[in-house]
Amino acid sequence: MSNVKLGNPAVVGLGGFGLTTLLLQFHNIGLCGLGPVVAMGFVFGGLAQLMAGMLEHKNGNNFGFAAFSGYGSFWIGLGVIWLMNFYGVYKSSTTDVGYYLVAWTLFTVILWVASFFIHAAMATTFTTLLIGFILLDLGHFGFPILDEVAGYELIICALCAWYMMAAIIINDVAGRTILKVGQPWIKAN
Structure with missing residues (x-):
């Protein structure tokens, strides 16, 4: 049984x-409405990432477990x-959403530091994510133009994840390294 190759849940988590x-940033820069974002936020960004996180737990990957479960929940x-x-159950103000984003910014700081020890692609993704969250935080607390700036910056983050x-x-199916992810920014002892 130990010789059976299993799929890597990170592909689903990163894909979601x-x-x-990417869809939310298309909305933030005015290219699409919120409908596709909400749908994929529940399905691929939410449920699929949450499932990927649970599978990372089974693999003993605390970073993947925290990241995918966390952002799936986000x-x-x-x-x-x-x-x-939308339904008027509880109206969250821009500031309410801002505090939600600040909490997720703080969560992201922890994973950002941890990403330095993984590889350059991971550290780059989390650096762009952290910058994007900070821009969104500022956008929700009085500088709304920064939401659009965050939109463009977070498109880079989405493409880094992809x-x-x-x-x-590709590296798996090719049986060799085609796309490099780079060395860790900080070497673990």
């Missing part, structure tokens, strides 16, 4: 993270906020 992040929570606003997904898939 990248796709929903997307489900954000979708719930949007639905509650690059890692592509590296895992």
Whole structure:
């Protein structure tokens, strides 16, 4: 049984993270409405990432477990906020959403530091994610133009996540390294 090759749950987690992040940024820069973002926020960004996180737990990968479970929960929570606003169940103000984003910024700081020890592609993805969250935080606390700036910056983050997904898939099927992910920014002892 130990010789059976299993799929890497990170491909689903990175795929869901990248796709929903990309769709939300298309919304933030005015290219699409919120409908596709809400749908994928629940399904691919939320549920699929949450499942990927649970599988990372089974693999003993605490970073993947925290990241995918966490951001899967982020997307489900954000979708719930949007639905509650839409249906008037509980209206979250821009500042309310800002505090939600600040909490997720702090969560992201922890994973950002940990990403330095993984590889350059991971550290780059988390650096762009952290910058994007900070811009969104500022956008929700009085500088709304920064939401659009964050939109463009987080498109880069989404594409970085998809690059890692592509590296895992393409390198696996090719049986060799086609797409490199780079060395860790900090070497672990």
